[in-house]
Amino acid sequence: xxxxxxxxxxxxxxAEIDAMMxxxxxxxxxxxxxxxxxxxxxxxxxxxxxxxxTRLSFEAAMLDLGGSVIxxxxxxxxxxxxxxxxxxxxxxxxxxADIAAMRHPKEGAPLVAQMHVNIxxxxxxxxxxxxxxxxxxxxxxxxxxxxxxxxxxxxxCGDLKFGRTVHSLVTAMSRYPGVRFVFISPEELRIxxxxxxxxxxxxxxxxxxxxxxxxxxxxxxxxxMTRVQRERFFNEADYLRLRDSYILTPEKLKAAKEDMxxxxxxxxxxxxxxxxxxxxRAAYFRQVKNGKFIRMALILKLLAENA
Amino acid sequence: xxxxNIRDGIVIDHIPAGRGMDLYSYLKLGKLDCxxxxxKNAESGxxxxxxIIKIGAPIDLDFTILGFxxxxxxxxxxxxxxxxxxxxxxxxETIMHLIKCKNxxxxxxxxxxxxxxxxxxxxxxxxxxxxxxxxxAEK
Ligand SMILES: [Zn+2]
Numbered sequence: 001x002x003x004x005x006x007x008x009x010x011x012x013x014x015a016e017i018d019a020m021m022x023x024x025x026x027x028x029x030x031x032x033x034x035x036x037x038x039x040x041x042x043x044x045x046x047x048x049x050x051x052x053x054t055r056l057s058f059e060a061a062m063l064d065l066g067g068s069v070i071x072x073x074x075x076x077x078x079x080x081x082x083x084x085x086x087x088x089x090x091x092x093x094x095x096x097a098d099i100a101a102m103r104h105p106k107e108g109a110p111l112v113a114q115m116h117v118n119i120x121x122x123x124x125x126x127x128x129x130x131x132x133x134x135x136x137x138x139x140x141x142x143x144x145x146x147x148x149x150x151x152x153x154x155x156x157c158g159d160l161k162f163g164r165t166v167h168s169l170v171t172a173m174s175r176y177p178g179v180r181f182v183f184i185s186p187e188e189l190r191i192x193x194x195x196x197x198x199x200x201x202x203x204x205x206x207x208x209x210x211x212x213x214x215x216x217x218x219x220x221x222x223x224x225m226t227r228v229q230r231e232r233f234f235n236e237a238d239y240l241r242l243r244d245s246y247i248l249t250p251e252k253l254k255a256a257k258e259d260m261x262x263x264x265x266x267x268x269x270x271x272x273x274x275x276x277x278x279x280x281r282a283a284y285f286r287q288v289k290n291g292k293f294i295r296m297a298l299i300l301k302l303l304a305e306n307a
Numbered sequence: 308x309x310x311x312n313i314r315d316g317i318v319i320d321h322i323p324a325g326r327g328m329d330l331y332s333y334l335k336l337g338k339l340d341c342x343x344x345x346x347k348n349a350e351s352g353x354x355x356x357x358x359i360i361k362i363g364a365p366i367d368l369d370f371t372i373l374g375f376x377x378x379x380x381x382x383x384x385x386x387x388x389x390x391x392x393x394x395x396x397x398x399x400e401t402i403m404h405l406i407k408c409k410n411x412x413x414x415x416x417x418x419x420x421x422x423x424x425x426x427x428x429x430x431x432x433x434x435x436x437x438x439x440x441x442x443x444a445e446k
Contacts, residue, residue, distance in 0.1 A: 085418055108414040108439020112421060127412045129440055198429075 003306050005099075005120035006298060007111045009132040009168055014175045016301075021140050023297040024290070028144075031064070037300060038067030044097035045071035046089065046113075047124070048104040053266065053288070054124050054133075058101045061295035070097060087116040094119050099303055101133075102126075120302040128164050133298065134265055135168040137291035142222055144290060145261045145283050151178035153219050158184075158226035158246050158271060160191040165265045166226055167195050174203050181207035182216045186242040189228065213246060217255040223248070225264045225284075227271055249273045256281065263287055316341075317368065318383040319360040324348055326376055327358030333372045333405055336362065372405050374398040375425075375435060376446060400427050402435060402444070410442040 006012070012020075027034050043062035045055050050073060059069045071093075086104070090113035093100055101122040102110040107129035114121040125131040143149055154173060156166045160183055170191070173179050181200070183191045190209060200207050210216055217223075225248055233239035247270060248262065264272060264284040276282050322330060327345050336343050342363030351357035362368075365386070373380045373396035384392040402425040408415045415421045415437070425435040425444045435444040 085420075086414065087418075104414070105412075106414040106417060107410065107412050107441075108437070111439055112414055112418070126414075127440075129412075 003114070003118045003120055005114050005122055005302060006132050007114060007121070007123045008130050009135045009172050017136065017139065020136065020294065020297045020301055021143055023300060024140055024293040025144070027293050027296050034065055034296065036066040038062060038065035038303065041067040041099070041303060042097040043067055043069050043299065044093045044100040045069060045073070046093060046100055046102040047071065047073045048109070050074050051103050051125060054103060057288070057291045058124060058295055061292050061299060064292070065296055065299060086112045090117045090121070099299060120306050122298065122302070128162065131164060131168065133291065133295055134165055135172050136294045136298065137287060138165070138169050138224070138263060139172060140294045141263060141283060141287040141290045142261070145286070146221060146259070149173070150176040152221045153180050153182060154222045154224065155182040155184055155216060155220040156224045156226070157213055159189045159228050159232060160185040160226070161189040162229070162232060163226040166191070166224065169224060170195060171199050174199055174205050179205065181205065182220060183207060183209045184211070184213050184216060184246070186211060188238070188242070189232065213252060214255065217252060218257065220256065220260055223256070223260060223262045225262060225271055227269055243270070247271055247273060248276055250275050250279065253279060253281065312388060313361055313363050313385045314388050315365040316385050317362040317366070318385060319373070320357070320381045320383060321351065322358040322360065322380055323377050324356035324358055327360055330360060330373065330376060334368055336360070339364070339366065341366070370396045371399040371402060375402055375433070375444070378433060398427055398430060398433060401425065406444055408437040408440065408442055409445065410437065410440050413437060413440040413442060415439055
């Protein structure tokens with residue numbers, strides 16, 4: 001049997017995602033039950049580029065399951081800086097670890113690793129391509145905060161053109177019935193045509209695009225904020241103008257529903273004012289915590305499947 | 308322009324104008340010893356202009372790439388001066404080694420020995436995407 005890791009969220013059926021969220025919720029409710037589930041197992045974290053938040057989340061997940069962790073956190077300090085191929089590094093790690101999480105600046109690197117080894121590889125972000133555990137984190141957070149994943153109005157705000165987390169979220173949420181999207185972005189950073197045609201239109205998912213957050217705030221059940229990045233702009237004036245039109249403040253939040261929730265993949269720069277943090281609708285730090293729980297559920301699932 | 312009739316061989320017809328040269332290299336026709344003719348910008352009633360390739364020997368060719376370039380291309384197998392078979396190439400599920408991924412952020416851009424593999428992701432529109440980074444293949 002071919003070893004199955006998680007490279008792309010599309011590899012998971014809706015039933016599998018739902019089952020994993022059940023396990024994650026059970027971990028939240030009964031952590032002691034899981035504290036030795038991975039005793040004697042090792043997770044390798046292969047981080048070819050720094051991403052402290054994601055790496056710590058994976059490591060904490062494995063430690064909370066009673067397992068241990070090995071790996072590297074930037075390619076400079078390891079043999080990969082001497083030009084070792086991803087396949088060779090993966091084959092070496094396979095001798096030591098039972099499962100691995102890989103972060104790599106090049107798109108498709110975790111798939112290459114999975115093709116060469118018999119331990120499950122989890123894609124922990126490959127360039128601007130996939131980051132399935134971020135999407136699982138987002139789904140689990142929506143489920144915990146709202147109670148369900150269907151029949152929601154989801155606002156995505158900020159850089160929708162380059163923001164892969166938004167593309168994955170849209171793709172994953174389009175599996176659930178009654179979901180509608182509101183895309184809030186500057187004209188320059190609209191959601192790409194291929195997401196509109198291949199995901200939204202192909203599945204008959206209703207959506208609207210707007211440049212004004214204020215106009216739509218009151219309709220939203222979820223507001224997914226992303227960063228507008230300076231390097232996306234040709235000139236500073238455009239950047240400053242656009243950046244400041246998408247800062248979430250307590251003033252803007254006044255128009256939102258009482259039970260609306262604000263998510264953000266983090267790190268943030270200034271797109272959510274810190275004054276929003278104490279609002280019960282701000283879910284982004286709880287989202288970080290949920291990331292660990294869903295990664296625990298994923299590690300359990302993949303180790304069980306490939307046992 | 309008239310090219311001598313083929314007795315036993317292959318005529319690849321209705322190639323989109325301008326793509327004949329690409330197919331010539333994809334199919335590695337330059338390596339053949341038999342007669343090969345590439346006709347550019349031939350008049351074609353329904354499509355304006357087209358390219359045609361004529362191969363003067365009954366050789367085995369992998370037509371996989373033709374379906375990727377354009378499923379409207381026709382392949383005619385000629386036997387004893389007569390057309391024995393005519394077909395449109397099928398859309399292959401995967402294309403190996405024939406085209407390269409042009410995404411500079413793709414893992415294939417820095418690991419040269421990796422095979423370039425494209426998969427058919429949208430049959431209706433004939434869209435192929437890189438197996439690693441999902442970048443659309445350019446035709
Ligand atoms: Zn590629």
